[in-house]
Amino acid sequence: xxxxxxxxxxxxxxxxxxxxxxxxxxxxxxxxxxxxxxxxxxxxxxxxxxxxxxxxxxxxxxxxxxxxxxxxxxxxxxxxxxxxxxxxxxxxxxxxxxxxxxxxxxxxxxxxxxxxxxxxxxxxxxxxxxxxxxxxxxxxxxxxxxxxxxxxxxxxxxxxxxxxxxxxxxxxxxxxxxxxxxxxxxxxxxxxxxxxxxxxxxxxxxxxxxxxxxxxxxxxxxxxxxxxxxxxxxxxxxxxxxxxxxxxxxxxxxxxxxxxxxxxxxxxxxxxxxxxxxxxxxxxxxxxxxxxxxxxxxxxxxxxxxxxxxxxxxxxxxxxxxxxxxxxx
Numbered sequence: 405x406x407x408x409x410x411x412x413x414x415x416x417x418x419x420x421x422x423x424x425x426x427x428x429x430x431x432x433x434x435x436x437x438x439x440x441x442x443x444x445x446x447x448x449x450x451x452x453x454x455x456x457x458x459x460x461x462x463x464x465x466x467x468x469x470x471x472x473x474x475x476x477x478x479x480x481x482x483x484x485x486x487x488x489x490x491x492x493x494x495x496x497x498x499x500x501x502x503x504x505x506x507x508x509x510x511x512x513x514x515x516x517x518x519x520x521x522x523x524x525x526x527x528x529x530x531x532x533x534x535x536x537x538x539x540x541x542x543x544x545x546x547x548x549x550x551x552x553x554x555x556x557x558x559x560x561x562x563x564x565x566x567x568x569x570x571x572x573x574x575x576x577x578x579x580x581x582x583x584x585x586x587x588x589x590x591x592x593x594x595x596x597x598x599x600x601x602x603x604x605x606x607x608x609x610x611x612x613x614x615x616x617x618x619x620x621x622x623x624x625x626x627x628x629x630x631x632x633x634x635x636x637x638x639x640x641x642x643x644x645x646x647x648x649x650x651x652x653x654x655x656x657x658x659x660x661x662x663x664x665x666x667x668x669x670x671x672x673x674x675x676x677x678x679x680x681x682x683x684x685x686x687x688x689x690x691x692x693x694x695x696x697x698x699x700x701x702x703x704x705x706x707x708x709x710x711x712x713x714x715x716x717x718x719x720x721x722x723x724x725x726x727x728x729x730x731x732x733x
Contacts (some may be wrong), residue, residue, distance in 0.1 A: 410542060434583060435475060435605050442505065442615040443608065444473060447586055454519040454547065454573045454588070461546050462518050467591040475585075479579035481602055488531040491573055493565035496607055502576065505547070505564070507540075511590055511597035515543050524593030537567065545598070558614040560607070577604070584608060645680045646689060646700045676703060 426528040435443075459466040485491075490512050494503040509531070514524045516536050532540065544564065551562050555634045559663075561723050577583075586601040608615070651669050661667070691702035 413649070430581070433610060439608065439612060439615055440473060440648040442554070443584070443586070444470065446615075447473070447497075447588075450550055451588055453550045454590075457546055457550060458543070458590075461543065462515065462592070464518050464524060464592060467589075468599075469589045471587040471589040473604065474582055474585045476585060477579065478577045478581045481583050481585060482574055482579075484530075487571065488529075489542075489570060490532065490642075491568055491570075493568050493576075495565060496603070497561045499560070499565055499607050499610055501604050502560070503604065503607075503609040504573065504576075504600075505544070505562075506598075506600040506602065507544075508597035508599070510595055511592065511599065512540055513593035513599075514592050516540055518592065519543070524595060526595050549720050551601070558611050560611055563726050582606075642682045644682075646677050646691060646698075647679055647680060649675060 426720055447470050451470045454468040455466055458468065485506070486508070488509065490507045492505045492507075494505055496503055497500075510526045510530045512532060513526045513530070513536075515524065516522045516532065516539050519539050519542070546564060548564050555562065582605045584605050586603070586605045588599045588601075590597060590599050648669065648671060651671055653667070653669075657667060676688040677691060677700070678685050679687045679702060686702075688703045690703065691697045692701045
């Protein structure tokens with residue numbers, strides 16, 4: 405309908421142009437796909453760093469990998485908690501929020517066993533004692549250092565609190581609050597369990613722009629980096645040994661060793677020596693002299709596959725000083 409001047413009425417224009425869509429309150433606090441990809445990049449770095457730092461701290465082989473990143477309500481997270489659980493409260497600075505760090509008990513007990521000099525074996529799942537909790541604190545400090553090193557780039561820092569009971573955890577946040585659960589698979593010896601980080605999505609939405617900046621930051625690529633690496637590797641020194649092929653010697657011959665004794669090797673007269681570099685046989689060679697120095701005249705180089713190279717690795721023992729000074733035995 406038109407007005408007397410021929411123009412449409414304002415209420416009719418708004419009714420035709422604006423199409424209202426219903427708002428789904430269940431998606432309140434939902435993390436976008438772009439944010440999830442940025443968060444995954446941060447946590448991939450944490451997994452790589454924990455593999456090295458935990459392995460060095462525990463003096464054992466450790467493998468850490470990002471397992472899952474899930475969105476859920478706080479009530480759903482509480483329902484998934486095993487009993488008993490090892491959970492520490494985290495303060496999220498400077499935003500003033502709180503989060504949770506969960507360590508599955510089989511992994512916690514395996515770490516304690518390794519730190520006490522064991523082999524990482526775990527018994528039936530049980531709660532940790534006060535003494536064991538103090539020992540486990542050193543491991544958690546390593547985990548916190550890696551978490552802060554990764555998340556500080558987006559303006560988030562974790563401050564760990566003491567371990568909390570399940571009763572206190574259940575009253576910590578509202579049941580309907582949306583959470584992001586980040587799970588890491590940790591393998592220590594024969595034990596594989598999970599380390600989990602539970603964060604409120606409202607905190608991650610607050611640092612949305614910084615997360616996007618981390619995701620979109622281009623990787624540095626220096627043209628001269630390859631040449632620089634080659635130059636530095638060219639100055640590296642590798643242990644090189646010129647030796648006869650391995651042979652067996654009777655123990656009775658070793659008992660008769662004394663100055664002037666001739667030790668007979670069960671090798672043909674013209675057997676070529678082996679040039680061993682870094683514990684790997686590189687080539688057959690002939691001992692030669694160059695001025696006051698000894699050298700090796702390389703003959704046929706051996707091209708080895710990775711499996712063959714690994715099978716060739718052996719403990720290389722130095723020749724006696726009398727052999728080194730006098731030449732071939």
